[in-house]
Amino acid sequence: MERDILLLGDPRLYEVSEEVTREELEELRPVFTDLFDCISRIQRDYGFGRAIAAPQIGVQKRLICMLTDKPYVFINPTLEFVGDEMMEVMDDCMSFPNLLVRVQRYRHCLLRYKDENWEDREMRMDDDMSELIQHEYDHLDGILSTMRAVDEKAFAVRENKPRILPEIVNRRSIRSYSDEEVTDEQVDCLIEAARLAPSGSNKQPWDFIVVRSYQMREKISSIDHNQKWMLTAPVFIVCIGNEKYRGDGDMERVIRDSAIATEHILLQAEHMGLGACWTGWFDQNEMRSALGLDERCYVIGVVTIGYPDGQPVETGRRSLEYREL
Ligand SMILES: Cc1cc2nc3c(=O)[nH]c(=O)nc-3n(C[C@H](O)[C@H](O)[C@H](O)COP(=O)(O)O)c2cc1C
Numbered sequence: 001m002e003r004d005i006l007l008l009g010d011p012r013l014y015e016v017s018e019e020v021t022r023e024e025l026e027e028l029r030p031v032f033t034d035l036f037d038c039i040s041r042i043q044r045d046y047g048f049g050r051a052i053a054a055p056q057i058g059v060q061k062r063l064i065c066m067l068t069d070k071p072y073v074f075i076n077p078t079l080e081f082v083g084d085e086m087m088e089v090m091d092d093c094m095s096f097p098n099l100l101v102r103v104q105r106y107r108h109c110l111l112r113y114k115d116e117n118w119e120d121r122e123m124r125m126d127d128d129m130s131e132l133i134q135h136e137y138d139h140l141d142g143i144l145s146t147m148r149a150v151d152e153k154a155f156a157v158r159e160n161k162p163r164i165l166p167e168i169v170n171r172r173s174i175r176s177y178s179d180e181e182v183t184d185e186q187v188d189c190l191i192e193a194a195r196l197a198p199s200g201s202n203k204q205p206w207d208f209i210v211v212r213s214y215q216m217r218e219k220i221s222s223i224d225h226n227q228k229w230m231l232t233a234p235v236f237i238v239c240i241g242n243e244k245y246r247g248d249g250d251m252e253r254v255i256r257d258s259a260i261a262t263e264h265i266l267l268q269a270e271h272m273g274l275g276a277c278w279t280g281w282f283d284q285n286e287m288r289s290a291l292g293l294d295e296r297c298y299v300i301g302v303v304t305i306g307y308p309d310g311q312p313v314e315t316g317r318r319s320l321e322y323r324e325l
Pocket residue numbers: 171172173174175227277278279280281301313315
């Protein structure tokens with residue numbers, strides 16, 4: 001259910017929330033989903049937001065949801081500050097997304113909570129994570145960051161600049177994958193993203209082959225310059241431009257359009273938390289024949305798909321100037 005986030009000035013934001021009881025856990029599960037949906041919506045619309053407290057959607061319960069490397073549910077949290085080191089930060093809040101407030105926070109803290117299975121847990125939080133959890137914890141006590149402003153000049157309005165899609169900013173070529181399985185449903189979703197790509201005259205001149213078999217992945221990667229790392233990926237998607245969908249012999253346009261569809265796969269994978277790498281270090285004829293494709297086909301790339309294992313290599317981009325006419 002799409003929930004409105006209460007905005008600054010709403011009296012419910014200033015109330016102290018109640019503890020969650022064991023009996024309430026099941027009926028609160030849909031609220032977890034609503035809270036995660038709110039985080040995703042704010043991320044999409046404003047480009048920030050990693051956590052939200054239940055009172056921000058009018059549920060006066062001591063419950064916080066956080067979406068970082070994975071979703072976390074913190075029920076009945078308690079906070080212990082570790083040391084007395086403080087830091088000053090510009091704090092943002094989903095209940096006033098265009099306002100920043102300078103506040104002081106503890107640099108280190110320890111969060112104790114029950115998780116979504118009512119298990120006792122604790123998590124050490126430092127720096128920005130410490131700031132984040134102190135902000136959310138305050139919501140449970142009806143305290144907003146505006147009430148913690150360091151002085152009367154502590155407020156700033158967030159500039160409403162155009163933002164680049166996080167998937168474009170964060171995507172990297174992934175060349176090492178974990179054992180975690182990629183489901184058929186996930187693969188279908190990647191192919192669907194490719195299907196929605198634009199193409200000249202809407203010819204959609206592409207085909208895809210999903211490769212899971214180890215033997216076939218071995219064969220493909222050996223043709224693809226014997227790039228051994230490829231085999232750590234559980235799935236390959238072979239992206240093919242196929243001239244039969246145009247029928248005019250215009251291979252350049254076939255390749256152009258199919259490359260767009262291939263990039264859709266990379267961005268959708270990033271969106272789903274998957275890693276991907278476009279590979280294309282192969283002889284076209286050799287790859288065609290290994291896949292049983294005729295001469296009207298052009299293999300645009302073999303995209304490896306899986307869950308990333310470790311951090312990808314950082315890559316730079318040259319600065320870019322453009323001509324205006
Ligand atoms: C058409 C194409 C072919 C590529 N072929 C390979 C390849 O065979 N092996 C590989 O490791 N990376 C390959 N890459 C990935 C590039 O090396 C990578 O995109 C580039 O270094 C920038 O890094 P990033 O994707 O992490 O931003 C290919 C990328 C493209 C677009």
